[in-house]
Amino acid sequence: MHIPDGFISAPVAAVGCVVAGGSVAYAVKATKKKMGEKQIPLMGVLAAFIFAAQMLNFPIAGGTSGHFVGAALAAILLGPWRGILIMTCVLVVQCLIFQDGGLFALGVNILNMGIIASFVAYYIYRGSALFGEGRKRKLIGGGLAAWFSVVIASVACAFELAISGTVPLKIALPVMAGIHALIGIGEGLITAAVLNLIMATRADLLELQKA
Amino acid sequence: MKHSFIDKYSDLDSLIHRLDPRTKFIASLVFIISVVLTPTSNWRAFALHLCLVTSLLIIAKLPPFYVLKRSLVIFPFVLLVAVFIPFLKPGEIAGSYNIWLWQVSVTYAGLLILANVAVKAWLCIFSLILLSATTKLVDLLKGLKQLGIPKVIILILSFMYRYIFVLVDEAMRMRQARDSRSFGGGRLRQLKTLGNMIGTLFIRSYERGESIYAAMLCRGFGDEIRSLRQLGFKRIDASFGVAFGLVIISSAIIFW
Numbered sequence A: 001m002h003i004p005d006g007f008i009s010a011p012v013a014a015v016g017c018v019v020a021g022g023s024v025a026y027a028v029k030a031t032k033k034k035m036g037e038k039q040i041p042l043m044g045v046l047a048a049f050i051f052a053a054q055m056l057n058f059p060i061a062g063g064t065s066g067h068f069v070g071a072a073l074a075a076i077l078l079g080p081w082r083g084i085l086i087m088t089c090v091l092v093v094q095c096l097i098f099q100d101g102g103l104f105a106l107g108v109n110i111l112n113m114g115i116i117a118s119f120v121a122y123y124i125y126r127g128s129a130l131f132g133e134g135r136k137r138k139l140i141g142g143g144l145a146a147w148f149s150v151v152i153a154s155v156a157c158a159f160e161l162a163i164s165g166t167v168p169l170k171i172a173l174p175v176m177a178g179i180h181a182l183i184g185i186g187e188g189l190i191t192a193a194v195l196n197l198i199m200a201t202r203a204d205l206l207e208l209q210k211a
Numbered sequence B: 001m002k003h004s005f006i007d008k009y010s011d012l013d014s015l016i017h018r019l020d021p022r023t024k025f026i027a028s029l030v031f032i033i034s035v036v037l038t039p040t041s042n043w044r045a046f047a048l049h050l051c052l053v054t055s056l057l058i059i060a061k062l063p064p065f066y067v068l069k070r071s072l073v074i075f076p077f078v079l080l081v082a083v084f085i086p087f088l089k090p091g092e093i094a095g096s097y098n099i100w101l102w103q104v105s106v107t108y109a110g111l112l113i114l115a116n117v118a119v120k121a122w123l124c125i126f127s128l129i130l131l132s133a134t135t136k137l138v139d140l141l142k143g144l145k146q147l148g149i150p151k152v153i154i155l156i157l158s159f160m161y162r163y164i165f166v167l168v169d170e171a172m173r174m175r176q177a178r179d180s181r182s183f184g185g186g187r188l189r190q191l192k193t194l195g196n197m198i199g200t201l202f203i204r205s206y207e208r209g210e211s212i213y214a215a216m217l218c219r220g221f222g223d224e225i226r227s228l229r230q231l232g233f234k235r236i237d238a239s240f241g242v243a244f245g246l247v248i249i250s251s252a253i254i255f256w
Helices: A010-053 A071-078 A080-098 A106-131 A135-163 A169-201 A203-210 B021-037 B043-059 B064-087 B108-134 B137-146 B151-181 B187-218 B235-255
Strands: A057-059 A065-067 B093-099 B102-107
Touching: A010 A071, A010 A080, A010 A106, A010 A135, A010 B021, A010 B151, A010 B187, A057 B187, A071 A080, A071 A106, A071 A135, A071 A169, A071 A203, A071 B187, A080 A106, A080 B108, A080 B137, A080 B151, A106 A135, A135 A169, A169 A203, A169 B064, A169 B187, A203 B187, B021 B043, B021 B108, B021 B137, B021 B235, B043 B108, B043 B235, B064 B108, B102 B108, B108 B137, B137 B151, B151 B187
Parallel strands: none
Antiparallel strands: A057 A065, B093 B102
C-alpha cells in the first residue's frame, strides 16, 4: 500500500503533505506532554520494533507471503497519537532507505497508514469496550480493529488514486478493498495473538494508552 | 545482520557523495515534483529527466544492476494500474482481444495513462535511489534538521536508526529459533506463533526503551545529539545546485 511517486497527482500529494505535517506536529506535542523526554528513546525503539516486526513474513495462499503492518497494534497499545508518530518514523525510514513509497507521496502514505489506520484501529478497539470488558472481547475488538485499519487505509488509497485520475474508482475501490480484506485477516489474527500474549505476561502494558 | 543492509554504497566516494545532504535532498524533491508536474504527453521533457538522473547515477558510480533491482518496488503498483487499463473510459481502440467470453479492448487513452504513470514512477524512484545510496542516513537526518524538520522527529528517527539493527537481529534470531523447532502446522497455528513472537519482541523493545531512557538520564542527556562532523555548503554544492536547477527549469520551459 506504499504509494510510489508518480501515481498520485501533485495536488493530491501536496494536500497529503499538509495534512500529514499538521497531524505529525500535533502528535509530537501530544506525546511530549504525556511522556516528556522519555518520548524520544521510547518512540524511537518502538518504531524500530514495528520495523523489525514487519520483516517477519507469514505465508499466504499460493507461495506469496504477507507481513505484519503494525499500525493497529501501535495505536491499540499506545494510543492514536503515539501510533501516528511511530508509523510516521517507520514510513520515513522505509521511504528514505528502501524507496518503499515515494518522497512527494510520503504525506499521503502517512495519511493512509499512519493517521487513518491509527484512528480507525484505536476507536474500534475502544468502542468494543461497550460490549463488555472480558479477555475475549479485547481479543475480538483488537482483531477487528486491525482488520478495519488495513481495509479502510486501502479504501483511502483507492480514493486518492482515483482522484489523481490514475485508476477509475468503481474498479479501484472493490479491488483494493478486496485484496486488503484478505490481507487484513492475517493482520487481525496476529494482532489478537499479540494482545493475548501481552495480556498473559505483561497486562500492565495494555494500560499504556491511558498513561 | 550486516550493517550495509541500510544505506549500502553510501560510503563510496564520488562527486555526488561529497555533496551536502541538504543539496541532494532539495535536488531530489525538486526533481520529483518537476516530474510529477510534467504533462502526460511531454515525452521530450521525460527524456531530459531520464538523461539527468542516469548521468547522475553514473557519476555516483552506483552499480546499474543494484539500481534496477531496487526500482522494482514500484512494480506492484504498475501492475495494479495495468489491470485497470481495459476498463478505462472508451476512446480510440488500440487493440482488442477475446479472453474466453470476455471482449477486452485497450484504448490509447488507457495506454497513455499506464505509460505516463510508469515513466513518472521510474524516474522518481531513480532519484530516490540516488539520494539514499549516496547519503548516509545520519548525515541526511542532520541535513533535514537544518532544513527545519522538528528536532524531536529527527531525534526519534536517529534512535530508530540505531535500534533497527538490534531489533532486526533479535527478530531474525527468533525466526531462526522458530524455524528450527517448528514443523509447520496449520496456518492458524503459524499465525499464533508469529503473534507470540511479535508480542515478545514488543515487550522486550518496550523494556529496552525504558532502560535506554534510564541510561540516558544517568549520563545527563540534554536534548541534542552532538557530533564532530559539521555540515557545510561548499562551492561544489552551489555549482551543482545551479546546474541542476538550470536543467530542471529548462525542461519545464522548452518542452511545456
